[in-house]
Amino acid sequence: MEIKILGTGCPNCKTLENRVRRVVTQNNIDARIIKVEDIMDIMSYNIMATPGLVVNEKVMTKGRVPSEREIHELLTL
Amino acid sequence: MFLNPTKNREKAGIRKYSALWTGILVAIILIVVFVRFDLFERLENGVNWFVFGLLNLPADSHLASALEFFLYDSIKILFLVFVIVFLMGIVNSYFPVDRVKNYLSRNKLYGFEYLMASLFGTVTPFCSCSSVPLFIGFVSGGIPLGVTFSFLITSPLVNEVAIGLFVGLFGLKTTLIYVISGVLLGTVSGIILQTLKLEKYLSPWVKDILSKAQHEQEVFQLEKQSFKERLPVIWQEAAKIIKGILPYVLIGIAIGGLMHGYIPQGFFEKYIGKDNPFAVPIAVILAVPMYSNASGILPVIQVLVSKGIPLGTAIAFMMGVVGLSFPEAMLLKKIMSWKLIAIFFGTVSLCIIISGYLFNFIL
Structure with a gap:
């Protein structure tokens, strides 16, 4: 699985990245986590609020930081 | 399944509106309860009892009056901010920014689009790190640059935290x-900004997006969720915002409390009175580089106003702090030239200064 975190580096984006990393290691999920910081790349996902969470090229959440439980649910769909 | 589609849609529509009405009803009940039972007066009495009765501080000491101010103000303000943030959260849950963009992109509004964009800006929570994606999203939807700016200006200026603090x-x-x-x-x-025709000052890749911009045709579909399903998320967001601003508000009120107790009444009138013509521009110029600590600055401003700084000057300062910031300029650099940023900041600052003078004149 490929997880992308879209964000220009604001505190919320960092929180999201940390949460995703924690969920992935805690549950032994086989995933590659990529931080997308370039604004042009971020805009290619057509989101209007950061941070964005992308799983296998599908935008799961945008503009908010989901809880670890929600991230876990999103990753194990 | 042979469900009548019209009937189905009606049902969804009713549910959507009943949720919004529930929110409004809750707000009205809250306000009535407050007025009816004088909750703030009771709070003041409680704080009074705590400071003078329980701690037994002398009635005329600076410490007592500062402590009383701090306790009463922080409880009242945090409560009000939470209520407003929560109510705005409900509105925003039904009008997310994607829906706003879709509306502005689809409809011809004959000049009212600036006002609509500005109004939408008030209900959308703003984070300066989202200003660039917002800008690109709007522009790619064929929304004129000036309308996008309207949204971008009002969104941080009139946000839920600022409103809550202001009420308190x-x-x-x-x-x-x-x-x-x-x-x-x-x-x-x-x-x-629209009349200045600023498109040429955008970064090349944004111009590229602009040339491919398309008006959206389809009506934005709101995620079908009941009010009950939305409520926990709205509540959590509100709690998170309060947690984030809590230290700033408390420090701001503490500083305000100290100043309140120690600065004599009318102290500032001598220096920054209404008749000082340079007060407003200086306040705005000082305010623009400051960033995001509106929650800490506002309690201090309130004390300054009570000690004689004119309200218009104070509001202009406040608008400069929350409306424009240096970090925002750095972010906008990715999509526009310095010249455009300067024009943008200059225009908004000028409008803030003018409204500051206007307030001082009217109030």
């Missing part, structure tokens, strides 16, 4: 004036 510190009337002037400021600045 200055009362409803001043808050209303602040909100209305914020909306008008966004509208007017947007119209001015």
Whole structure:
């Protein structure tokens, strides 16, 4: 699985990245986590609020930081 | 399944509106409870009892009056901010920014689009790190640059935290004036910026997006969720915002409390009175580089006003702090030239200064 975190580096984006990393290691999920910081790349996902969470090229959440439980649910769909 | 589609849609529509009405009803009940039972007066009595009765501080000491101010103000303000943030969260849950963009992109509004964009800006929570994606999203939807600016100006200026703080510190009337002037400021600045034809100062890749911009055809579909399903998320967001601003508000009120107890009444009138013509521009110029600590600055401003700084000057300062910031300029650099940023900041600052003078004149 490929997880992308879209964000220009604001505190919320960092929180999201940390949460995703924690969920992935805690549950032994086989995933590659990529931080997308370039604004042009971020805009290619057509989101209007950061941070964005992308799983296998599908935008799961945008503009908010989901809880670890929600991230876990999103990753194990 | 042979469900009648019209009937189905009606059902969904009713559910959507009943949720919104529930929110409004809750707000009305809260306000009535407050007025009816004088909750704030009771709170004041409680704080009074705590400071003078329980701690047994002498009635005329600076420490007592500062402590009383701190306790009463922080409880009242945090409560009000939470209520407003929560209510705005409900509205925003039904009008997310994607829906706003879709509306502005689809409809011809014959000049009212600036006002609409500005109004939408008030209900959308703003984070300066989202300003660039917002800008690109709007522009790619064929929304004119000026209208996008209107939204971008009002969104941070009239946000839920600022409104909550304003109600708690200055009362409803001043808050209303602040909100209305914020909306008008966004509208007017947007119209001015549109007439300046600034497209040529955008970064090349944004110009590229602009040339491919398309008006959206389809109506935005809101995620079908009941009010009950939305509530926990709205509640969590509100709690998170309060947690984030808590230290700033407390420090701000503490500083305000100290100043309140130690600075004599009317102290500032000698220096920054209404008749000092340079006060407003200086306040705005000082304010623009400051960033995001509106929650800490506002309690201090309230004390300054009570000690003689004119309200218009104070509001102009406040608008400069929350409306424009240096970090935002750095972010905008990715999509526009310095020249455009300078024009944008200059226009908004000028409008803020003018409204500051206007307030001092009217109030």
